[in-house]
Amino acid sequence: MESDPGTNRTTLKEFILLGLVESESLQPLLFVLFLLAYLVTVGGNLSILAAILMEPKLHTPMYFFLGNLSVLDVGCITVTVPPMLGRLLSHRRTIPYEACLSQLFFFHLLVGMDCFLLTAMAYDRFLAICRPLTYSTRMSKEVQRTLVAASWACSFSNALTHTIALSTLTFCGPNEVNHFYCDLPQLFQLSCSSTQVNELLLFGVGFIMAGSPVVLIIISYIHVAAAVLRIRSVEGRKKAFSTCGSHLTVVCLFYGTGIFNYMRLGSEEASDKDKGVGVFNTVINPMLNPLIYSLRNSDIQGVLRRVLGWKRSLNGE
Numbered sequence: 001m002e003s004d005p006g007t008n009r010t011t012l013k014e015f016i017l018l019g020l021v022e023s024e025s026l027q028p029l030l031f032v033l034f035l036l037a038y039l040v041t042v043g044g045n046l047s048i049l050a051a052i053l054m055e056p057k058l059h060t061p062m063y064f065f066l067g068n069l070s071v072l073d074v075g076c077i078t079v080t081v082p083p084m085l086g087r088l089l090s091h092r093r094t095i096p097y098e099a100c101l102s103q104l105f106f107f108h109l110l111v112g113m114d115c116f117l118l119t120a121m122a123y124d125r126f127l128a129i130c131r132p133l134t135y136s137t138r139m140s141k142e143v144q145r146t147l148v149a150a151s152w153a154c155s156f157s158n159a160l161t162h163t164i165a166l167s168t169l170t171f172c173g174p175n176e177v178n179h180f181y182c183d184l185p186q187l188f189q190l191s192c193s194s195t196q197v198n199e200l201l202l203f204g205v206g207f208i209m210a211g212s213p214v215v216l217i218i219i220s221y222i223h224v225a226a227a228v229l230r231i232r233s234v235e236g237r238k239k240a241f242s243t244c245g246s247h248l249t250v251v252c253l254f255y256g257t258g259i260f261n262y263m264r265l266g267s268e269e270a271s272d273k274d275k276g277v278g279v280f281n282t283v284i285n286p287m288l289n290p291l292i293y294s295l296r297n298s299d300i301q302g303v304l305r306r307v308l309g310w311k312r313s314l315n316g317e
Contacts (some may be wrong), residue, residue, distance in 0.1 A: 012171040014094045015190075017087065019180045019273055023227040031088045037283050038081045044290035045070035051303035058299060060127070061139045065121045066293060068148060069250075072117065073286035076110045079103060080181040080282040097171075105163040107183065111258070111281070112155030112209050114281065117212040118149045118251050125244050126220040130227045158209050165198050179278060186274070217251060246293045253288065257281050 052058045052067040054108060083103065087093055095103075161186060168250045170193040179186045184202060188195040224244060231237045257280040260273075294300045 012097060012173065012175045013170075014096050015100050015182070015187075016093050016176045017084075017095055017180055017182075018178050019084065019087070019093060020279070027088050031085060034283065035085060037287055038077055038085070040289040041283070041290075042074050044287065044294075045073045047304060048290050048294065048300065051300050055299075055303040058303065061124050061144050062121070064144050065117060065124060065148075069114070069117055069121075069289065072110050072114055073289050076107070076114070077282055077286045078270055079106045079110065080278075084180045084296050095182065100187075101167060103162055103182045104166065104184070104187075105159045107159075107181065107282075108162055109155050112158045113151055114254060115209050116154060117148070117150035118254065119216050120151065121247050122217040122220040123147075124252075125247065125314045126223055129244075130223050134305055146250070154209075158205055161205060162198075162202065165201055168196065169193050169198065179275060181278065181282065183278070191298065210255065212259065214255060230279035246297065249292050250285075250289055253280070253285050257285065 014083055019027075019030075023028065026097065049067050049070045052063045052070075080103070082127050083095070087095075124139055127138050131138065166184065166187060167185075169191040171187075172192040174190060177186050177190065184198070188198060221244065226235050228241060257277050
């Protein structure tokens with residue numbers, strides 16, 4: 001710790017991440033479980049990405065966005081889980097102040113990108129089902145790249161804003177973060193200076209980053225549902241809903257856990273619930289996404305069978 005000029009406070013140079021469990025006897029089991037979860041998540045998402053890249057008929061806007069989502073899922077779990085595994089191996093729970101800020105920045109960069117990408121996927125489904133005649137022009141490759149580039153720019157601005165705002169706070173002790181990675185709610189509780197501006201910023205920017213996408217997704221699916229209900233063929237309705245079901249499931253999981261985590265800033269409790277939500281955000285959701293998209297998608301299943309050498313006759317497909 002270093003003295004803060006002009007005050008009697010000392011500035012913390014590192015934090016102690018308490019992790020998921022305090023018991024030393026449970027840490028080897030925790031290491032194995034999270035290592036397996038990491039390998040399954042990375043393997044599953046890279047398999048989806050490989051299938052999309054290798055199969056020409058999957059070179060469509062929907063799969064372009066899905067490939068980007070797979071990259072984000074790998075990035076999100078990599079930002080949090082490998083550092084935690086390293087601390088479990090070394091039995092060192094400390095993380096330097098700069099490393100904590102870096103982890104916070106990249107986590108919010110990737111999560112923010114998720115918000116916009118899920119919105120772009122909803123817009124893609126809206127155009128495909130409600131505006132099929134103009135779909136190819138409204139969702140051209142240039143439009144796809146523009147949507148992704150704009151999403152990265154907005155997400156980068158959001159992450160940088162929160163990181164800079166957090167760096168203005170004073171941390172003079174205690175330095176124990178009751179979590180397994182650095183995030184805003186837990187760090188706010190350790191600040192010796194007022195976090196009111198930071199919390200207002202989180203709510204304000206959060207409304208733009210999360211609230212606006214949710215509204216746009218809801219509007220898109222209201223139009224989609226109305227269009228699907230006008231389809232007379234039962235098979236046609238089933239096919240239209242199946243292309244949207246996976247995306248809606250991912251949206252509900254992503255926003256459900258995110259809202260629970262960031263809308264509880266007024267609470268002083270850093271409970272196990274926060275850690276559980278953190279596990280969902282960084283591990284469970286990225287691990288489930290490939291399963292959700294592949295289990296109900298015969299195109300991806302077919303490509304994966306060929307890539308992995310599986311028999312094409314599975315389930316009669």
